[in-house]
Structure formats: C-alpha cells, structure tokens
Amino acid sequence: MHEARLYQKLEDNTVRCSLCSHRCTIREGKQGVCGVRINRSGTLYAATFGKVAAEAVDPIEKKPLFHFLPGTLSYSLGSIGCNFHCAHCQNWHISQQALETQALRDRSPEQGVERALASGSASIAWTYNEPTIWHEYPLAMGTLAREKNLGTIYVTNGYITEEGLREISSMLSAFRVDIKSFSDTFYRKVCGGRLQPVLDATVLAKELGLHIETVTLVIPGQNDSMEEMEALIRWVLENLGPDTPMHFTRFHPDYKMREVRPTETRTLEKIYERAKDLGIHYPYLGNVFNHPYESTYCPACGNLVIERSGFGVRMRGLKDHTCTECGGRIAYVSKID
Template sequence: MHEARLYEKLEGGTVHCSLCPHRCTIREGKQGVCGVRINRGGTLYAATYGKISAEAVDPIEKKPLFHFLPGSLCYSLGTIGCNFHCSHCQNWHISQATLEQQMLRDLAPEEGVRRAVETGSASISWTYNEPTIWHEYPLAMGSLARQQGLGTVYVTNGYITEEGLREVAGMLNAFRVDIKAFSDTFYKKVCGGKLEPVLDATILAHELGLHVETVTLVIPGLNDSIEEMDSLIRWVLEHLGPDTPMHFTRFHPDYKMQDKGPTSVAQLEKIYEHAKSLGMHYPYLGNVMNHPYENTYCPECGAVAIERTGFATRVVGVEDHRCTACGGSITYVSKID
C-alpha cells in the first residue's frame, strides 16, 4: 500500500490524520471514518491508491458542471469509501463498500492520464465517491494531467481540511461541491458530519482561484423550505459571488431514504426563481429533463446563451464570453491555461 500524506505519528503506534475534518485518531490495525486510510505498524496508508471501482467518459455537464469547459468530455474515475455516510447516497454501493469486498482494479496515474487523452477528454474528474479520501492518487494523476493540458475536477462533498485543500489546489481546476443543506442538524443526522467545514472549504476553494459550482439535492421535508434555501443562496452571494453556478437538483428515493417521494418540480422552480430574484446569475435545476431552467441565460438581457437538453449542450448565444444579443458578460471557463 501507498503511504498516506497529511498525518502525524503519535505514541504507542497511533496516528492522527489531518486530511478531512473528522481528524481521526487511528490505532494500530484500524482505519479512519472513511474506511480506506489504515494504520499498519504506526504508519498511515492510503489503501485505495491506484485502485479504481468505476471508470467512464462522461459529458462534463453530468458532474454537473455547466460553466467549466461546456460541451466537452470528462474522463471520470471513482474508487470506494467516503468520509460521509449519507442516508440518501445514490452511489452507496461504492461509497459504503469495504476493502474486503474486492471490487477494485489497478490503474496507475500515468495510465489514467493516457486514457483521458486517448478518449478525447478535456478533463479528468475524481467522482462517484468522495475524492478527498483518495488524496494521494488525484494529487499524482492531476499533476500529470495538467502537464498534458487537461483540466482537473473534484466532485466533492467539501469535507476537506485547509491542509488537504491547499495541497491539491496547485493541480486542481474545478471544485464542484455538494452543499447538502444549510443546517448543521441535517449534516449530523443525515451525513455524519458538520456544515461549517464544508462552507469553510468552499470559501477557501474560491479564494484559491478554483472554479466553484454548488449542488444541493432538494429533499422534501428535510431541506426544501424557501427559508433554508434563502439562507444558502444569500451565503453564496456573500462569499462566492453572483456568478457562481448553483444547481438545485431533484431528489429520488434511494439507499436508506426510501420513505421520501421525489421533489416536486414546482418547488424546485420556486427555489430557482427565488435565487434569480436575490441576484444569482446562474441558478439551475437538475434531474429534471428538458426543462428551460437547465439553460444558461444572459444575466443582462435574458437571452439564451447555452442551451441544454439532458447532457447535450449547444452554445447558441455566446462569443468570446459575450452575449451575442446584448454584449453582456457570460462567465465560464472555456480553456485550461
């Protein structure tokens, strides 16, 4: 196994991990909350380094990222484990899998980059499960990817320490973060974590110059009130700015949360319209096929700038980041420097 980064050796063979806000103290033979960072003989190992459970070439919009290389392909990798244990996880079969289940296969960082280039992908994303706990592997692969002109993406729950985020920021372009609710009670009960570290990491990602888009899965009766969404939207406006894309996605029953029905489209539309009324330039709905609120509109004149049907994307009203109807600015990442 590959030795982990960001940990401290303590007395008696115990180690202290500082990669995520759980900051686990791990005894000999044990593993952290994530299930994949393991203490062997007083050394912390990243047990999933170079090990993948899922590999695909996806439209970048599937992440979802709407303002990062729109219309391009993204080479996407996942492994197992997570530092959350969300009751509604849609990828629970890998996020909650254990090393003993033997569902992993090898992929060296160099080979991953080669495959990304070979498939015509414009970027690599670490996704499907939480990339934070895979830290050493994305760090190695991402550095190679940037040398090849590829973009790099974390599809993350945002539960990462300042130390961890600063270490990957040099190779990372985009931080697509779930803000699962705007309630610490929700995070503790549903996810097994806390809200504040997610907000802190998201602010830091923005300050470090990463492209940030937020996603909130709107769950009936748990986080779908206009009051809670109002607080979240105002927080994004204050700390990230009005050009930050915000995705409000429709919930479907899954994993341990089968007792909730799908989110009503009408409620999602209310949240979208409220975000617009508060001054957000780029709110979106997700998991609602063929809806006009999937499109990007010019913040100044309202003309369609980027049209989307599912994961199919057409840039119809933008040239050089300017609206072709009024000349207004349309903010998105069109190339990797």
C-alpha cells in the same frame, strides 16, 4: 500499499489524519471514518491508491459542471469509501463498501492520463465516491494531467481540511461541491458530518482560484424550506459571488431514504426563481429532463446563450464570452491555461 500524506504519528503506534475534517485519531490496525486510510504499525496507508471501482467518459454536464469547459467530455474515476455516510447516497454501492468486499482495478496515475487523452476528454474528474479520501492518487495523476493541459475536477462533499485543500489545489482546476443543506442538524443526522467545514473549504477553494459550482439535492421535508434555501443562496452571494453556478437537483428515493417522495418540480422552480430574484446569475435545476431551467441565460438581458437538453449542449447566443444580443459578459471557463 501507498503511504498516506498529511498525518501525524502519536504515541503507541497511533496516528492522527489531517486530510478531512473528521481529523480521525486511528489506532494500530484500525481505519479512519472513510474506511480506506489504515494504520499499520504506526504508519498510515492510503489503501485505495491506484485502485478504481468506476471508470467512464462522461459529458462534463453530468458532474454537473455547466460553466467549466461546457460541451466537452471528462474522463471520470471513482474508488470506494467515503467520509460521509449519507442516508440518501445514490452511489452507496461503492461509497459504503469495505475494501474486502469490492473488486478493484489497478490504474496508475500515468495510465489515467493516457486514457483521458486517448478518449478525447478535456478533463479528468475524480467522482462517484468522495475524492478527498483518495488524496494521494488524484494529486499524482492531476499533476501529470496539468502538464498535458487537461482540466482537473473534484466532485466533492467539501469535507476537506485546509491542509488537504491547499496541497491538492496545486493541481486542481474545479471544485464542484455539494452543499447538502444549510443546517448543521441535517449534516449531523443525515451525513455524519458538520456544515461549517464544508463552507470554510468552499470559501478557501474560491480564494485559491478554483472554479466553483455548488449542488444541493433538494429533499422533501428535509432541506426544502424556502427559509433554508434563501439562507444558502445569500451565503453563496456574500462569500462566492453572483456568478457562482448553483444547481438545485431533484431527489429520488434511494439507499436508506426510500420512503421519502421525489421532489416536486414546482418546488425546484420556486427555489430557482428566488435565487434569480436575490441575484444569482446562473441558477440551474437538475434531474428534471428537458426543462428550460437547465439552460444558461444572459444575466443582463435574459437571452438564451447555452441551450441544454439532458447532457446535450448547444451554444446559441454566445460569442467569445459575450451575449450576442446585448454584449453582456457570460462567466465560464472555456480553456485550461
């Protein structure tokens, strides 16, 4: 197995991991909350380095990322484990699996980059489960990917320490972060974590120059009050800026939250409209097929500039980052420098 980074050796063969915000103290023979960082004789190992559970070539819009290389493909990889235990997890069949229960494929960092290039992808995304806990593997692959002018993406819950984020930022282009709620009670009860570390990491990612898009799964009766949504929107405006794309997505019952009804489309529309009113330039709805609020509109004049239907993308009123109607600037990443 591959020795982990970002940990401290303590007495009696105990270690303290400083990769995610749990900062687990792990005794000999035990694992962290994530289930994949293991202490063996006082050395912490990253047990899933180069071990892949899911692999696909996806439209970048599936991540979802709407303002990062729109209309391109992203070579996407996931493994097992997570530092959250969300009751509504839609990828629970890999995120909540133990090492001994899941067949994993070997894929070296070099092979990952080769496969991304061969697929015609413009980027590599570490996704499907939480990439933070895979740290050493994305770091190695992403460093090689950037040399080939590939974009690099974390689809993350944001529960990463400052140390972990600063190290991974050396190769990372985009930080697509779930802000699951604007309530610490929700995080503690539903996810097994806390809200503030996610907010802190997202602000730091912005300061480090990463492209940021937020996603909030709107769950009826859990995090869907307009008061909470307004607080989240205002926080994004104040800390990330009005050009930050915010995705509000429709919940469907899954895992341990099958008794909760799907989100009503009108609830999402009200949140979208409030986000626009408060000053977010690029709010979006998700999991609502063929809805006009999936598309991008010029924040200055309202002209349709990027039309989306599902994962299909059509550039309509856009030329060189400007609206063809009014000349207003449209903020998005079109190439990797």
